[in-house]
Amino acid sequence: MTDKLLTLWVGSGLYNLSFGQAVMVLVGLVLLWLAIAKKFEPLLLVPIGFGGILANIPEAGLALSAAEQAAHLARPELLERMAATLQVNLDPAAGLETWRHTLSEVLHGDTSPALLRAANDAAMDGGYAHGMLYQFYSVAIASGIAPLVIFMGVGAMTDFGPLLANPRTLFLGAAAQFGIFATLLGAVGMSAMGWMDFSLNQAAAIGIIGGADGPTSIYVSSILAPELLGAIAVASYSYMALVPLIQPPIMRALTSLQEREITMTQLRPVSKLEKIVFPLSLLILVVLFLPDAAPLLGMFCFGNLMRECGVVERLSDTAQHALINIVTIFLGLSVGSKLMADRFLALETLGILALGMVAFAIGTACGILMAKLLNTVSKMPINPLIGSAGVSAVPMAARVSNKVGLESNPHNFLLMHAMGPNVAGVIGSAVAAGVMIKYLG
């Protein structure tokens, strides 16, 4: 009788809950609280937070592959078979626990995908299956599909009118991408100083947080540094939610009251044909200059063309609403699966959070400085406040520009003017992502 009670106790979550898992469940709850009580990007933080809790349920292994689960739970015979496929030697004298540990290390380390597949097959033969969240992750993120489908939806929601009416605002979107590369340098610098240990690929993936574009950061880190994806996605979406807190102080510090009061001239009307031709010309430029940005910008242009051409209302409507919602659910849960204690609770995560904040601040500042520069050279007045909208984060950043502008001059509506740099920022960060993937991928 006591034996059976003991088995029940040993199999319970409470017995197996490690300290790290408990902390991560708390982190998941904090994310849920931020989303529900504070309305921080709830559409993403609710699935991410919940996925994070699911991923840390002890013994359930929802976020683990079949091989990882087997390494944790399987009988010695299966462990030996897996060790053979992975070409590892298990020391017969060391106990079962050491075997499990060695195998887990090998599975997490730099093992070739072919060996991992073989180990997974061995584990599946032994009756183990991939965890639910692991499946979601491999379908939605590891394949690159979810961020791209979201990008298509964003394209279908984007109105390029303000950008077409004043194409020079594209420069603001370009300048704000400086945040990406400055952060990359920061991450590399931290490793050089010996504080952290980031490779160049990881540094690049961290830098993309400065683009303030969730799908782009997830796409880039799934290619360049999948091991950091959880931290990067969480940092990127939390800072997008914090745009209204982070940006205004920087905007006020860099502009004078006089500059903030500048009223901009009314935008010219843009014809329908221009709006149809723009995504196509952008696509052609991508084809000509940067095929590596083709997945991101291609889907973006496709979504936008569906919106503007006016003959596929139904498709455009699906891309903007139903499809993007479905994909968001799986994207959020998959990102949550990367919040596993043993990988998320590391000093690196704090470094990523700090660097992400810096990336944001630098991007905002560069956008504003560029807008000041444009204002001095251009005939049309340009209010420097719209520069901060160059860090994508559509449409939050544009709303912030509008709000800060109204504080100085209650009759000055900058929203439409700020939408130009805002969508330019999306293009800019996708181009930056393409360059990174080309250089490092």
Add this chain to the structure above:
Amino acid sequence: MENAQLLNEGLALMALGMGFVFVFLTVLVIVTTLMSKFIGRFFPEPAAPLPATGRQSSAGRQDEDLVAVITAAVHRYRKRRRR
């Protein structure tokens, strides 16, 4: 030594990336401007159909002015309300 190399790589990527983003968006600005000019010249938005007589035309224009003024006022009012 390795650190210096990492830093150099980082700097190179930064220069390359930033340079490329600017070049790409500059080209995009030029292409977009040319495209808009081209479309504006060769495929202008179909103008409002011309009414037959002068009297009607002036009435039509007045109507249009009125509509424009009202639209602007409504737009402004809504914008202010939305805040």
